[in-house]
Amino acid sequence: MASADLITDPLLQSVLHSAAQARQQSLTILDLIDTFHASDQDLTTSKLDLSKQQKLLNAHLAQLRALNRKAVLGVRSTKQGTAEARSEIDSLHLQLQNLYYEQRHLRGEIAACEDYKHTYTDIPMITTEEFLALHPEHGESSEHDLTVARIEDEHAQRKALEEQKQALVKRKEALGKVVGVKKDELGRLDAEMEKWVAGQEGVKKIFEVRDVKMAEDGEKSAG
Structure with a gap:
């Protein structure tokens, strides 16, 4: 070329x-x-x-x-x-x-x-259908907003349950103190009753001895 x-x-x-x-x-x-x-x-x-x-x-x-x-x-x-x-x-x-x-x-x-692996996936939350039945205002929310709302609702529910639990624990502790006081009182009453019963047994023996002696004295006089 x-x-x-x-x-x-x-x-x-x-x-x-x-x-x-x-x-x-x-x-x-x-x-x-x-x-x-x-x-x-x-x-x-x-x-x-x-x-x-x-x-x-x-x-x-x-x-x-x-x-x-x-x-x-x-x-x-x-x-x-x-x-x-x-x-x-x-x-x-x-x-x-x-x-x-x-x-x-x-x-x-x-x-x-x-x-x-998000932590919220391990949280035993209510199903989406149950949540929407309780909160229909989130029916038009996106998947992200709906998930956030479910998590916030679960947090609120658990917070309320935790408050109830703490109130019950405090009530249990208060009742435990009352029961302890009652047990102490019952213990003291038991001790006093035992003393009283022991005293009653002593009196009974005195009267029994007296009755025996009187019976013997009567027999001697008759003879």
């Missing part, structure tokens, strides 16, 4: 075209010189023809230099533009990589949150 077929830029093609014209004009001058040396043409006429061809060559060369200078400047501008574009692409690529890493990090965080 010829170089002209590989180059598609109009400016570079014009440079190649101008170079081809200058080359062809140079070949024409060389042919003209060879013809002059091989023929007996008039020297003045030959110089005039050669001068015309050289002027054409100079014109082609001047055009070629101008186009070459313009092409060089264009190449420099293209290189600068390419460098700037490459720098911008590198910057965009770096940003893309950073976004990719951030996306992967966020996906990992989302997966961790989705797999996280």
